[in-house]
Amino acid sequence: MAEITASLVKELRERTGAGMMECKKALTESNGDIDAAAEALRKSGLAKADKKAGRVAAEGRIAVAQDGGTAVLVEINSETDFVANDANFKAFTDAVAQAALASGAADVEALKAAKLASGETVEEARAAAIAKLGENMQIRRLVRIQSSNNVAAYVHGGKIGVLVELAGGDAELARGLAMHVAAMNPPHNKASDVPAEFVAKEKEIELAKMSDKDKNKPADILEKIISGKINKIVNEVTLYGQPYVLDTNQTVEAAVKAAGADVVGFQRLAVGEGIEKVVEDYAAEVAKAMQV
Template identity: 50%
Template sequence: MSSISAALVKDLREKTGAGMMDCKGALIETNGDMEAAIDWLRAKGLAKAAKKAGRVAAEGLVGVAVSGNKAAVVEVNSETDFVARNDAFQALVRNVAAVAVANGGDTAAIAAATYPGKAHSVEAEVKELVATIGENMNFRRSLVLSVSAGVVAPYVHASIADSLGKIGVLVALESTGNTDELLKLGRQIAMHVAATNPLALSAEEISADVVERERAIFVEQAKESGKPAAVIEKMVEGRIRKFYEESTLLKQAFVINPDLTVEAAVKAAEATVGAPIKVTAFTRFALGEGIEKEETDFAAEVAAAAKG
C-alpha cells in the first residue's frame, strides 16, 4: 500500500471535520479511497456516538426563532461548552429553532421533521454532527408560543451569537396596538423573566400541591413563634400572599421599574401602544436545568491523561 500524503489527510479532514489521526487511519484502512474513507469515518463516528450516549450532555445552547406572531425556543445539549462555540453546532441549533416555528413545539415531531436543506430528519442531522464533532449531543426540548394578534417577544441571556445563548425567554402579548412598542415591552418583560424565573403567570396557574407545600412550611415556621392559632393563621395567609407576589410574573416588582408590578407596567404601557395589552403566556429555558451533571475530579483526569 502506498503511503498516505499529508495533503490527502488534510483534504479528508476538511471534508469531514474529523481529527487528523482519525482521517489518516481512515485513509489507511480504505487504501486512500476518499469516498470510502468518508463512509468509514461516518460509521466510526456513529459507533462512537453510541458509546457516548450514556455520557451527560448538559452544555450546549438555547436558541430562539420568530416567525410572524409566533416564536419558538429550543434546547440542544452537548457534553462541553467548547462545542457551543462551534459554527456547525450553532447552525444546527438555529435550524432546529426554525423547524420548531414551522412545525409547532412538540419535540418528537420536530425531531422527525425534515432538516432544512437535507433529505433526512432533524434527529439524523444531530447524529451526523455527533459523528463529525465526536461528542454526545441531544435535542432535548422545545416550545412554541403564538398569539392571534400582537407579538411573541424573544430574549436570549448570556448570548454567544445571534439568537443563541444560555437562557431563552418568550413572552406572548395579545394586543392590536403598535407592534414596535409591543416588542419593546415584551423584550423588557422577557428580560425580567430571565432574571426572576417566576413559577407562573398568575396565582391561578400555580399548582395546588406547590401552594400546600409552601403553606405547610409557613405553618411550622409560624408555630415556633408561640402565638395563638388565630394569629398563626393570619401570619400564614400573609406569607402565602407574599409567596404569590414573589412567584407570579404579573405580581412581581418589575425589574425595569421596581415601583410598579409587571401587571401595572403592562397597564401603563397601553397608552404608548395605543390598545389594551394582555400577557397570555411566557416560557423560560435555562441551559441544562434539571439535568443531573456528573461530578468529575479535573485534577485526576489530567493526571490520568498524562499517564497515557
C-alpha cells in the first residue's frame, strides 16, 4: 500500500475541489494513484449530481463575458442564495460564461460540452461543483449578441443581466440603455414590436371600462380617446416609449434619436424567473418530526 501523504491529499483537493476525507478515501482506494483517484471523484460527483437533479434550483447568478461586439449572458441556478453568493460558485459561473464566449455555443446543450480553461467540460465542472457545494445546480439559459454595432453588457447584483445592441451612438449610451432595461424590464423594443393581439385586447378592455356616456360620443372622438389610452399603454411596455432612467425628462426614443442611433434589440435575464419556488415551512416540518 502506497503511503497517503498530506501533500498528496492536498494536491488532489486542489485538482478536484473535493473534501479532505473524500480525497483521502479515494487515494486509499486507488493505492495512491492520484489520476485514478481524481477520476473516481469525478464519477462520484456525477452520481451526486444525478441524485440532486430533481431538487428545485431557483436561486443563482447571471454571469457575463464580452469581447468587443460579442457578449454572452449565462444563467446558472442553485438551490439557495447562500450558495449563489459562495466564492466557488461565482468562480464557476464566471468560468462558464468565458467558455460560452470562447466556444461560440448557441445553446445550453452545446455549452455543456464546451471546455473550460482547466480542460474540463462545463458539465464535468458542474458535477464537481455540486459535489463540493452540496446543492443541485443547473445551467439554465444562454443568450448571445454578436455584432459590429455597439454592444453593451450589464449585470446588476448578479441577479439581472442585459445585453443591448445599438446601431450608431456610442458605448456610453449603449450601457445606459442596458441599465434602463435592467431597471424597467420593457417587454418590447418599439411600438411596432407589440403584438396586434395585445393591442386589440387592451382596446377591448379600455372600451369596457368606459361609461355609457363616453361610449355614446361620436365615433371619431371615441377613437381618439381609445387611441390615447392605447398609446399610453404601448409606451409603458416598450423600451422606446418609457422615460429614460438616466434622464426622465425625455423618453428612451428621444435620447436614442438625439444621438443618431437606433436600438437593434436587447436580451434580459433575471435569476429564477418562471421557476416555481418551493416555500419551506420549517415550523411545520419540525412539528411533524416530533410527532413521529
